[in-house]
């Protein structure tokens with residue numbers, strides 16, 4: 119098994135004030151982030167948000183218009199790609215079709231002038247790491263898509279880079295294989311102790327695999343945090359809408375609130391409901407309120423938001439109710455199975471409620 123020496127900082131990456139323009143497009147717009155050695159960081163965002171451009175700048179295939187990139191404390195911003203010693207795996211299989219699996223994996227070592235015997239030993243070791251030791255003599259075309267991607271990973275780690283850069287490496291695989299590979303790569307990364315920067319537009323993939331996720335939109339870093347922080351404490355409306363499912367309301371703050379304080383929000387469709395202020399809110403300030411479907415509850419009675427059930431979707435582990443609020447707004451409410459929470463049938467009128475801590479109020483900038 120191939121492992122890296124622990125306790126070294128050589129695999130840390132610091133991105134400072136990175137800017138990259140393509141004509142009028144600011145593909146990367148002043149992004150700063152620190153990636154710890156041995157960390158699995160996902161760059162997540164919609165198409166065109168700048169993920170690949172950041173990865174290419176780390177790899178040395180794009181040079182920035184401003185900012186710096188440090189690898190293990192060393193400024194590598196202007197270093198050519200071949201002097202950065204980073205492993206790379208891309209979306210499409212990039213194996214040499216006329217070489218055997220073992221030759222493919224040994225190739226980067228050959229390019230580095232390493233002798234035949236050592237090449238073979240290290241290639242076998244890398245092949246064992248990705249659990250394909252029996253496949254060394256095959257041609258790439260004789261492997262499944264998932265196996266080919268594993269060979270690509272073995273080839274990327276065979277020269278023991280400190281950092282592995284991956285750009286949508288699983289997007290060509292079918293769903294089941296993709297989910298298996300997510301766990302496998304995560305496991306492998308932990309075992310070798312390598313730093314991984316992983317580009318994806320698939321939020322489930324990012325949340326499943328990464329220690330931390332950096333969410334990008336229009337070239338700007340929206341938030342970086344552990345999957346749980348992003349889901350439970352989104353800092354921007356974009357993150358609240360991009361990660362997981364969210365009900366949104368527009369309204370105004372009924373009172374002033376400091377950041378993190380409870381606030382009453384007067385919803386545009388009617389009703390005054392509690393939330394937590396994500397940033398300071400002036401009284402009467404415009405607000406977007408965000409609430410996860412599983413935090414929306416059917417209240418036992420009393421105060422709340424009036425709504426009618428329009429659809430009930432049973433999915434085994436949970437039931438999702440589609441609701442229409444009195445103001446016309448469509449909502450989703452999720453009831454986990456076995457939680458003993460009140461349910462309701464299609465057509466039924468219900469009162470909805472939630473805790474202030476469960477709803478987030480974002481200030482709307484005019």
Ligand SMILES: Nc1ncnc2c1ncn2[C@@H]1O[C@H](COP(=O)(O)OP(=O)(O)OP(=O)(O)O)[C@@H](O)[C@H]1O
Pocket residue numbers: 140143144145146163164165166167168169170171172319
């Ligand atoms: N070589 C280039 N020339 C011109 N524009 C570019 C170039 N590369 C990227 N862009 C533009 O920069 C922006 C960011 O692109 P980038 O590929 O980094 O996004 P992404 O988040 O990786 O998107 P995707 O998920 O679609 O790959 C986009 O608007 C894109 O059109």
